[in-house]
Amino acid sequence: MIAVDDSRASTQALRFASRVVPPDAQVRIVCAAEQPGAWNAGGAYTAGDSWMSDALGAACGEYLHAAERTLEQAMSAFNGQAALVEGQVVGLSAEAGAVVPALANAARDWQADLLIVGTRHQGRVKRWVDGSVSGALAVCAPCPLLVVPVEYEEANAHAPLARILLATDGSPASAQVIDAALRLAEPQTALRAVYVVDRSSVAGDPVPGSVLEDAFADLGRKALASAHTQLDVSGRAYETALVATARLRDDIAHAVLRDAQDWQADLVALGTQGRRGVARWLLGSVAQRAIEITHVPLLLIGPGAV
Structure with a gap:
């Protein structure tokens, strides 16, 4: 539709x-x-x-x-x-x-x-x-x-999707995102799964930043291992990567979209629900922010889509 x-x-x-x-x-x-619209807000009138x-x-x-x-x-x-x-x-x-x-x-x-x-x-x-x-x-x-x-400009308007970037946080929602993206991918479509280490979120934390960053990176490696398992079954070419935000004035949505631009992705796939708590990955907030700033098409998988 x-x-x-x-x-x-x-x-x-x-x-x-x-x-x-x-x-x-x-x-x-x-x-x-x-x-x-001029009459939506009111102004009563009689049947006469x-x-x-x-x-x-x-x-x-x-x-x-x-x-x-x-x-x-x-x-x-x-x-x-x-x-x-x-x-x-x-x-x-x-x-x-x-x-x-x-x-x-x-x-x-x-x-x-x-x-x-x-x-x-x-x-x-x-x-x-x-x-x-x-x-x-x-x-x-x-x-x-x-x-x-509206800002998206296609190099070839009729070519199949060449590259799809998958944002993952290791949650069940991320697995659903990968499944949905695979349904749009052609056999020749390249896939890239990324986990963003959110270094900007540790600035005001009493725990030393390096300790938290290492913990987030470990969570990211586990999330990418899950993506590996899922993508292996697809038989398509793929790669995975840990990326990171800047320590100041940055967020996960910007980091995902920067990586998509650098990799020249045709499509970015995100979930609108995800892991909470110590991982500090909440795909919903990331997806909402991505909609506001993206210049690349987004495939969004919400709670009602599964």
Whole structure:
């Protein structure tokens, strides 16, 4: 399932979808028809105010027609990329943030194997007011979520994925991330599993930083050993690596995405739940931060996707 609107981010999502969707797949493209925002916040009127009812009905019709036009254009752009391409207009309630449950429910009702959305980065105040559709879907989507940032530029828009980077913390959620990524990988796709040693988290800790860093590195080696076992079975070419954050002004999400850029990854796979406690790896917070800053498509596996 591919969710679209009339933005460039959706255009990028459609382009990237053509790289990962198998030719024999069934694809449903959905577009949300919003309620007229000017009236969502209120302003009571009586049944006798027929002009208001007429105006509201006309505005709803315009929103519906706009969604249908956007959907038709998206379906035309994706035509020929899959065995079956169909469209659906999803109606929204007037409640704020209604697009997230509407898309999650549509994916659940259709039993989608993958939900693909575009995303555009916004300032923190704007994101706090409007909410982040992709960030919220990462938590509640009933299937793996593929987030394509508007800034992503493909070297070859139709080539299969050449490189997938897997962020792991050794948790069961990380194993599910690897499984999901393997389903998108072609036989020739190279894989790289990384564990980030979070050196920035030990700055204010009473335990000497070197001791904690060594402990985190040991946990990382164990996590990568688990990834080794899982990837060996796949028969695909892969490598693993311990990487580290800087000691100041850095975090795991930035470290993962830096490694992805250096390795020229086509896709980064993350979970939205993971190990807690002494390891200080919480994939959910890492995934949310990654959505905010990524220039590389993200495959996110949430608690509802398994």
